[in-house]
Amino acid sequence: MNSYNSSYNINPSTRIEIYDKLNNLVVTAYGNITTYLEIYENYTYKSFTPVSSGLEVRIYNLNITKQNLIIEEQVVESYSGYLPNNITKITPVYALNDSELVFEKAKLIIPKAGVNVQNVLHCIAWDFANANCSQWEFLDKNNLEGYGENETHIWFNVTDFEAYAGASSQPDLVARNIIFNVSQSGIVENEALMISANISEEAGVDAINVSVLLEIYNYNGTLWILKESKEKIVNISATTYKLVNFTWRAKPGTWRFSITVDPSNEIEETDETNNFNSTTYNVSGWTIYYGFTNGWIAIKDSVGNNFIVWIPLTQQGNLYFSDYDSEYQFAHLMPLNGTNDLEELDKALNMTGFSDSVKALFDKNNDGVADAKACFEIASRVVCDVPIINSTDSNNGNFVTGILWDSADGGDEYNGTQDVVFITKINPNAQGSYGTYDYEIRVPALLRNLKGTNDLIKIFMEVK
Structure with a gap:
């Protein structure tokens, strides 16, 4: 009977005891024993190794089935061999070569050694010479016969080996x-x-x-x-x-x-x-407005009686969208087509970095100039070079959105401080992305924050 340490040397600290079936001590020694036992008789084998707070093994009803029977066990205090990836820590390992042993069961009392034991590991391919297991399997400790634990130890019964240990597992x-x-x-x-x-x-x-x-x-x-x-x-x-x-x-x-x-x-x-x-x-940093317009003009008295009603044969004119707090006159509106105007407007609207910033939509080729421009008739004045885009992608070009700035606010060109107005032409009963209607315009959602404290959009309609 040999008890080995992790170096596969006899461990002189391990105490081995053999008891007969009446529980009388037959022999005891440290590290290894060579003794004579009666063949076909049952004995109890005990060993105690002082690792951590002590590792104890009891093999019950060990039957001596042959002459020259060799019992080999190994206690590895600090295991450094292969472990599954999700194992954090492991207790001392107890291994037993049971290939020639016949016994009822064995009780293992294994020190925790500071390990928060979540699983019991069972090795089914133990290498005594190298103190290494090449194949571990997980056992649910709650399914082990006689499982128990306290602050220092775990204990349970088994009927086969090669090696066992408690383990702390890691999630991933x-x-x-x-x-x-x-x-x-x-x-x-x-x-x-x-x-x-x-x-x-x-x-x-x-x-x-x-x-x-x-x-x-x-x-x-x-x-x-x-x-x-x-x-x-x-x-x-x-x-x-x-x-x-x-x-x-x-x-x-x-x-x-x-x-x-x-x-x-x-x-x-x-x-x-x-x-x-x-x-x-x-x-999206933009809001799409669309719908119908009513170009009727009525002059009424104080009680609502109509004096004159003007109904145009065809709706014509423009719609103007601005910050509610912006004040401007049509005569002062100019095209937003100066140097870096699109970037300056993005900055004023806090849209710099948006994937759909003003510059990203109006200057897709990033050459510093609006990709498309158009003319608008504003209060009987034709204003050209107004940067435009299709108000939506699927309106067949029936509705465009343009950008103007208020020159009355000062400056030779737009610099980010003046009022800004978005404009679209009325196009009666035209096909847009959302149906048939009179207007469709794309307006920055943050235009409402451009000036003052009223975070609203103001709309003017110019009827011709």
Whole structure:
């Protein structure tokens, strides 16, 4: 009977005891024993190795079935061999060569050695010479016969070997992707956007009280600026995934949504490099206005009696959209076509960095000049070189949006401080992207913030 340490040398600290069926001590020694026992009799084999708070083994009803029977055991205090990826720590290991042994069961009492035991590992391919296991299997400790534990030890019964140990497992939490729950037409300003973080556990270990952090950044054309953060605590079962849902009130602009699992590294994991994921999302910076116009002009008295009603045969004229607090006269409106005017307007509207900024839409080839221009008749005055775009992509060119600035506010050209007006021509009963109507115009949502404190849009209609 030989008891080995991790170096495959006899361990002189291990005490070995043999008891007969009446529980009388037959022999005791340290490290190894050579003794005579009666063949076909049952004995109890005990060993105690003083590693940590002590490792004890009791083999019950060990039957001596042959002469020259050899019993080999090994206790590895600090195992350094192969382990599955999700194992954090391991207790001392007990191994027994039971290839020639016949016994009823063995009770193992293994010291925890500071390990928070979550599973019991069973080795089915133990190498005594190298104190290494090449194939471990996980056992649910709650399914082991006689399992128990206290602050210092775990204990359980087994009927076969090669080696056993207690283990602390690590989860592997993965931030897989971010899902935006939106309709096919996309999200618009002030709508509630549900953002789902898809988090999975890949190591087969339950993860409890997992923090999931959502950070929301806005791009200002140069930097990503953190605007908002939200955090939730969830539990994720082994080898499953969970959608962690957040709600965000959409705002115009280019946004980055970043998910971090366990941001404070409170949970030890097998892989700490896959806890982050990030994606961008664009919320349109524009509002589309469309509909019908009524060009009737009526002159009435104080009680509502009509004196004159003028009904044009064909609706003609323009619609003008501006900040509610802007004050301007048609005679002073000029085309926004000066040097860097589009960039300056983006800056004034806080749209720099938007994927659909003014410059991005009106100067798609980025040559510093509006891609298209047109003339508008404004209060009997023809104003040309007005930068334009189609109000929407599917209106067959029936409606365009132009940009003007108020020269009465000073300056030889627009510099970001003057009033700005968006203009479209009335085109009666024309086909637009949303049906047949008289006008369609694309207006920056943030135009309402350009001046003053009234965050509203003002609309004028000029009828000819």
